[in-house]
Each structure stands twice: as C-alpha cells, then as structure tokens.
Amino acid sequence: MTAPAGGVLTREDLLERDRTDPLASFRDRFQLPEGVIYLDGNSLGPPSVDMRARIGSLLAAEWGRDLIASWNRHGWFRLPERVGARIAPLLGAGEDEVIAADSVSLNLFKLLAALLRRTGPRRVVLAEASNFPTDLYIAEGLTRLLGGSGTKLRLVAPEDFEGALGSDVAVATLTQVDFRTGRKRDLRRLTAVAKDAGVPVVWDLSHSAGAFPVRLNEDGVEFAVGCGYKYLNGGPGAPGFLYAARELQQALDTPLYGWMGHRSPFDFEVGYRPAPGMRRFLTGTPPILSLAALEEGLRTFEGVDMDALWRKAAALGDLFLRLADERLAGFGFEPASPRDARERGSQVSLRHPEGYPVMQALIARGVVGDFREPDLLRFGFAPLYLRYRDVWDAVGALREVLAREEHQDPRFRRRNAVT
Ligand SMILES: Cc1ncc(COP(=O)(O)O)c(C=O)c1O
Structure with missing residues (x-):
C-alpha cells in the first residue's frame, strides 16, 4: 500500500460524517445482525425489515387464503x-x-x-x-x-x-x-x-x-x-x-x-x-x-436518489483504500481495484498471499466480505446500510487479524464450498 496524502483520519471524524450523511436513515430499512459489519452485499444483499411481513402476508392472505385464485386476485x-x-x-x-x-x-x-x-x-x-x-x-x-x-x-x-x-x-x-x-x-x-x-x-x-x-x-x-x-x-x-x-x-x-x-x-x-x-x-x-x-x-x-447513493459508495470505497494505506502498511496487502472511483463499481478488492485464511479470520471477527481465487479479498460498499464508521472498524479488524496472526489458526484454512 502507498503512503496516504493529507492528514490522518480518526474514528471521530467518521462518526461526524455519519451524523451528516443524507442516506443514514435508510439503514433502518434493513435487518442486520447485531455486531456484524456486512461488506458482502455485492454477493448477497441482506433482508429488509419488511421482508418477513411480506412473505408472511403472501402465505396468510394470498396463497394460504385465496389459493389458486391468487394468480388473478393478487x-x-x-x-x-x-x-x-x-x-x-x-x-x-x-x-x-x-x-x-x-x-x-x-x-x-x-x-x-x-x-x-x-x-x-x-x-x-x-x-x-x-x-x-x-x-x-x-x-x-x-x-x-x-x-x-x-x-x-x-x-x-x-x-x-x-x-x-x-x-x-x-x-x-x-x-x-x-x-x-x-x-x-x-x-x-x-x-x-x-x-x-x-x-x-x-x-x-x-x-x-x-x-x-x-x-x-x-x-x-x-x-x-x-x-x-x-x-x-x-x-x-x-x-x-x-x-x-x-x-x-x-x-x-x-x-x-x-x-x-x-x-x-x-x-x-x-x-x-x-x-x-x-x-x-x-x-x-x-x-x-x-x-x-x-x-x-x-x-x-424507494425515495433513494441514485446519484447520492453513488457519491456515498464512491466515498466509502475511497475511504477504505485510504485507511488501508494508513493502517495496513507492512502487512502484505495490495489494492486490486482502481483507486479512481469513476473506474470501479461499489466493490473494492485487496490482494493478499494468505487471502483465504485472512478473510475467514476477519469473518470470525464479525466483518463479512468474501474471497475469490487466487488471492482476492472482496469488500462491497452498499451505501444504504453501511456507515463510514463501519469502514474504520473493518480496516481495524483486518489490522488486528494480521497483527495477531489470527489467520494462522488451522480452522481458517479449511476450504468451505462457498468462499
Ligand atoms: C457478473 C455475474 N454474472 C452472473 C452471476 C451468476 O449468475 P446466476 O444468477 O445465473 O447464478 C454472478 C454471480 O455472482 C456474477 O457475479
């Protein structure tokens, strides 16, 4: 990773960005497990809070009550x-x-x-x-x-x-x-x-x-x-x-x-x-x-301004790359995604020779991304439910995994069917 330009950020700076984020309230639309930072919406988005009610009402008031008439009625x-x-x-x-x-x-x-x-x-x-x-x-x-x-x-x-x-x-x-x-x-x-x-x-x-x-x-x-x-x-x-x-x-x-x-x-x-x-x-x-x-x-x-959504996705990705430069130097990571947000989607990937066990150890800490062969750790930044502080905490967790060599634990080397 390369040395960052500009002053060093703090977690407080990011809490302030969350407070002024125009998309902050959309996070309430999602059902996210406590204590998890979910950076894998590029593979599988999380359920909305209304999902259970919708599926429940489909069962109760459509299929369960009106049976086959639902094809027309509903x-x-x-x-x-x-x-x-x-x-x-x-x-x-x-x-x-x-x-x-x-x-x-x-x-x-x-x-x-x-x-x-x-x-x-x-x-x-x-x-x-x-x-x-x-x-x-x-x-x-x-x-x-x-x-x-x-x-x-x-x-x-x-x-x-x-x-x-x-x-x-x-x-x-x-x-x-x-x-x-x-x-x-x-x-x-x-x-x-x-x-x-x-x-x-x-x-x-x-x-x-x-x-x-x-x-x-x-x-x-x-x-x-x-x-x-x-x-x-x-x-x-x-x-x-x-x-x-x-x-x-x-x-x-x-x-x-x-x-x-x-x-x-x-x-x-x-x-x-x-x-x-x-x-x-x-x-x-x-x-x-x-x-x-x-x-x-x-x-x-509903009601989301897609231009605002993209501005935040780009900012989250830029922040991740910047914090990776600042806080992961010397741990063997290399960015695999373009640094210019205009040249990427809302996913940022890092290369690491021990990518698979590093990602498994990170997931064990509650920061969920995924791994793609041969050495890619992928992180998705879906702006409707992610906060700036999550990016800080995710990079911090990644640093801890490497600093404490948690990825050396043999249980993180066992390959799952889905990576
Ligand atoms: C670019 C791209 N195309 C296709 C797929 C999968 O397609 P399918 O819905 O047929 O499983 C993926 C899955 O991750 C994908 O990333």
Missing part, C-alpha cells in the same frame, strides 16, 4: 413484469423493457441464442475471458449446441476486445463491473463501438444494478441481463432480470419456448406464438415467493 400472473418495472428506473430503462425471470445464466442463454438466430453468416460469439465464468460456460454450451452451423466462441482479454470485433462476430457479451477487481467498463462507448462494427452486445449488469445509476436508454444499450440477489436485495437465488430496448423486442425469438412466454397460454394451443414485448422471455411458471421477495428487496430503493 396479480401473480403479472408479477414478473411488475418486478421488472420496479427494476427499470434503476437501469435507466422503460418499465416495459425489463422483466424479472430465471437466473442470469438462463437469461443470457436466451438473449445470445435469440441474437445468433438473426445474424446469418456472422457466427462468432465474442466474450472476454475475465467475464464471470457462468457467462462463459453459457456461451460455450450454446456455441457447442450450434456447432454444426459453424458457431464458435472467441475469448479475448479486455484490452483486445475492440480489435476483435471482426465481420464474423454475431454477438458479444461483456460485464460492466469485473467481479474480481470491481473495475468498471464504459457501457456507452463500448456499446457504440460494437454497434458500429455491426455487433449487438449483451451486458451483464450483475454488479451494476442498484450499485450506481445505470442509464441504458441514454447510453444506447440494446440488451442486458443482471442479478436480483446482490445489490437489489432480493434474497438467495432471487430471479434475475432481462432488458431489451423496446424497438428490438418484437424481432427477438427466444429459443426456450415455454407456455408462460406464449401470447395466450390459457388457450393451450399446439403451436408456439410469442407474447408481445418482454413476456416472451418467460419460460415456465414464475417463482412467486421469490419474485415477491425481490419486489420487497427493491422497495429498499
């Missing part, structure tokens, strides 16, 4: 669109351009396959090797499935992406915020460069939605997918979302013809006719309990 049939419409403003998209469904993986499959159908002799799917692996696996499986038609996957490094947009490329998939380093790509510029080369891009916004303002319409983005369980606070395995620009929706032919995506599912016709708009991307019966939880998670954003 709007279950339209819930995927209703939740999509709640996600839309966070993405800078129209309400009819987003639908909540399935997982990121499945939604990516549907969009890539639909775009591969349209593009004739262009047969390459272009992706960056640093994308989240599920995106690569989906592209790999899809190109294998279509292998007979000469469809191929081409993986490049981020710096080679623009040069790889050849006349054989049918579609590209990019991730806006790198899950390892938090580095942010230029959505607007890369979409335009690809469009000029005749290549539609499907963006993975898993680490963008709810983390900072996204302006899909303004930036000319045509297609995107993303996650419901991270910054959107929808709960473990929450449905993902799918976005397609309004004027392009009618031409999209998803390969997964399911009855819920049919124009008229209760006519039980033999042949498939797609529903108009985004509903065509539904496949089977939507998971109502999970969609209701996602809708409740999204309510934590």
Whole structure:
C-alpha cells in the first residue's frame, strides 16, 4: 500500500460524517445482525425489515387464503413484469423493457441464442475471458449446441476486445463491473463501438444494478441481463432480470419456448406464438415467493436518489483504500481495484498471499466480505446500510487479524464450498 496524502483520519471524524450523511436513515430499512459489519452485499444483499411481513402476508392472505385464485386476485400472473418495472428506473430503462425471470445464466442463454438466430453468416460469439465464468460456460454450451452451423466462441482479454470485433462476430457479451477487481467498463462507448462494427452486445449488469445509476436508454444499450440477489436485495437465488430496448423486442425469438412466454397460454394451443414485448422471455411458471421477495428487496430503493447513493459508495470505497494505506502498511496487502472511483463499481478488492485464511479470520471477527481465487479479498460498499464508521472498524479488524496472526489458526484454512 502507498503512503496516504493529507492528514490522518480518526474514528471521530467518521462518526461526524455519519451524523451528516443524507442516506443514514435508510439503514433502518434493513435487518442486520447485531455486531456484524456486512461488506458482502455485492454477493448477497441482506433482508429488509419488511421482508418477513411480506412473505408472511403472501402465505396468510394470498396463497394460504385465496389459493389458486391468487394468480388473478393478487396479480401473480403479472408479477414478473411488475418486478421488472420496479427494476427499470434503476437501469435507466422503460418499465416495459425489463422483466424479472430465471437466473442470469438462463437469461443470457436466451438473449445470445435469440441474437445468433438473426445474424446469418456472422457466427462468432465474442466474450472476454475475465467475464464471470457462468457467462462463459453459457456461451460455450450454446456455441457447442450450434456447432454444426459453424458457431464458435472467441475469448479475448479486455484490452483486445475492440480489435476483435471482426465481420464474423454475431454477438458479444461483456460485464460492466469485473467481479474480481470491481473495475468498471464504459457501457456507452463500448456499446457504440460494437454497434458500429455491426455487433449487438449483451451486458451483464450483475454488479451494476442498484450499485450506481445505470442509464441504458441514454447510453444506447440494446440488451442486458443482471442479478436480483446482490445489490437489489432480493434474497438467495432471487430471479434475475432481462432488458431489451423496446424497438428490438418484437424481432427477438427466444429459443426456450415455454407456455408462460406464449401470447395466450390459457388457450393451450399446439403451436408456439410469442407474447408481445418482454413476456416472451418467460419460460415456465414464475417463482412467486421469490419474485415477491425481490419486489420487497427493491422497495429498499424507494425515495433513494441514485446519484447520492453513488457519491456515498464512491466515498466509502475511497475511504477504505485510504485507511488501508494508513493502517495496513507492512502487512502484505495490495489494492486490486482502481483507486479512481469513476473506474470501479461499489466493490473494492485487496490482494493478499494468505487471502483465504485472512478473510475467514476477519469473518470470525464479525466483518463479512468474501474471497475469490487466487488471492482476492472482496469488500462491497452498499451505501444504504453501511456507515463510514463501519469502514474504520473493518480496516481495524483486518489490522488486528494480521497483527495477531489470527489467520494462522488451522480452522481458517479449511476450504468451505462457498468462499
Ligand atoms: C457478473 C455475474 N454474472 C452472473 C452471476 C451468476 O449468475 P446466476 O444468477 O445465473 O447464478 C454472478 C454471480 O455472482 C456474477 O457475479
């Protein structure tokens, strides 16, 4: 870590920042365990305080009382669109351009396959090797499935992406915020460069939605997918979302013809006719309990100014990096995220050769982040429930772990299934 510029901060300085924080009251919307500093909302957002009541009332007053009539009476049939419409403003998209469904993986499959159908002799799917692996696996499986038609996957490094947009490329998939380093790509510029080369891009916004303002319409983005369980606070395995620009929706032919995506599912016709708009991307019966939880998670954003949210996320990340410089010098950490907040999402990663046991020892102290191979400690700064003092305390705990060599305890070296 490098020596910090400016005076040395104290915890009192940060208590004062918490007192004047315009977003401070939003913390009351979340159910957080006592004594825990939760820096993993980039993996799984916490439940809102209203979540229990919402799920309880769904059980008692909807499913438990009205049973199957709830599909009509309580709007279950339209819930995927209703939740999509709640996600839309966070993405800078129209309400009819987003639908909540399935997982990121499945939604990516549907969009890539639909775009591969349209593009004739262009047969390459272009992706960056640093994308989240599920995106690569989906592209790999899809190109294998279509292998007979000469469809191929081409993986490049981020710096080679623009040069790889050849006349054989049918579609590209990019991730806006790198899950390892938090580095942010230029959505607007890369979409335009690809469009000029005749290549539609499907963006993975898993680490963008709810983390900072996204302006899909303004930036000319045509297609995107993303996650419901991270910054959107929808709960473990929450449905993902799918976005397609309004004027392009009618031409999209998803390969997964399911009855819920049919124009008229209760006519039980033999042949498939797609529903108009985004509903065509539904496949089977939507998971109502999970969609209701996602809708409740999204309510934590009600009344939130996303520009103010991003200012605080950037400030928390900057503070973390500064305190790491000041208080972790000599302990072997190196920042893996850009120091300039404009170049990252709301996650900051540090490298450490003993990253795994260090993170486990930190979690044992009540500061929850996560670890990614080979040496990355990831910290997410979700501004709706984190305070400036939490950043101070988290860095202090990290210092203690190293100073007392707590990570040498053998129990912290045992690998869990989820890291
Ligand atoms: C960028 C990115 N894409 C996709 C996923 C996972 O997608 P799925 O919802 O299909 O599990 C993750 C999970 O962490 C992710 O970080």
